[in-house]
Amino acid sequence: MKGIVMNVLADMVEKQFGMPEWNAILSEAGSEGAYTAAARYDDQELLDLVSIISRRQSMPIEDLVFAFGEFMFPAFYERYPALIDAEVDFLPLLASIDSVIHVEVNKLYPGAATPAFEEEWRNDSALMLRYRSQRKMCKLAEGLISGAAKHFNTTYALQHEPCMHRGADHCGLLVTLT
Numbered sequence: 765m766k767g768i769v770m771n772v773l774a775d776m777v778e779k780q781f782g783m784p785e786w787n788a789i790l791s792e793a794g795s796e797g798a799y800t801a802a803a804r805y806d807d808q809e810l811l812d813l814v815s816i817i818s819r820r821q822s823m824p825i826e827d828l829v830f831a832f833g834e835f836m837f838p839a840f841y842e843r844y845p846a847l848i849d850a851e852v853d854f855l856p857l858l859a860s861i862d863s864v865i866h867v868e869v870n871k872l873y874p875g876a877a878t879p880a881f882e883e884e885w886r887n888d889s890a891l892m893l894r895y896r897s898q899r900k901m902c903k904l905a906e907g908l909i910s911g912a913a914k915h916f917n918t919t920y921a922l923q924h925e926p927c928m929h930r931g932a933d934h935c936g937l938l939v940t941l942t
């Protein structure tokens with residue numbers, strides 16, 4: 765997990781719960797918190813932070829990870845507007861995650877273990893994304909999709925079937941424009 769992800773998590777917690785709360789979370793995690801965007805950190809460090817926040821804020825981990833994904837979309841866009849082609853629309857953007865966005869992310873952050881997304885158009889307004897990652901953070905993917913939809917002022921319906929948390933080898937995220 766690259767430090768940029770921790771930086772975005774810090775931004776979210778500071779914005780929503782305040783700087784003293786973020787400092788309290790770091791001290792509980794035994795972390796100094798000076799995360800360098802391009803440095804690599806153990807995934808466990810992020811998971812520890814997430815579980816501490818979840819407990820302190822009485823927020824289920826799934827909800828927190830979703831909210832984090834939702835926050836992450838505009839946070840990345842603000843840092844790297846060039847990652848998103850101004851001409852592109854919501855579904856085409858989602859369809860380009862693997863072939864365009866993750867390629868660029870890996871240029872910015874060599875060695876970033878970006879998850880695999882395989883896209884399949886069902887029709888003009890329905891896109892199936894197959895997500896594979898050892899992190900099994902499909903709720904983060906759901907949050908990112910929601911953040912992207914807000915960015916494009918678009919409404920959509922999501923079917924999440926199958927899911928790695930129910931024994932499948934991947935998560936299927938079917939996004940349909942509404």
Ligand code: ZN
Nearest residue numbers: 902927928935
């Ligand atoms: Zn899933």
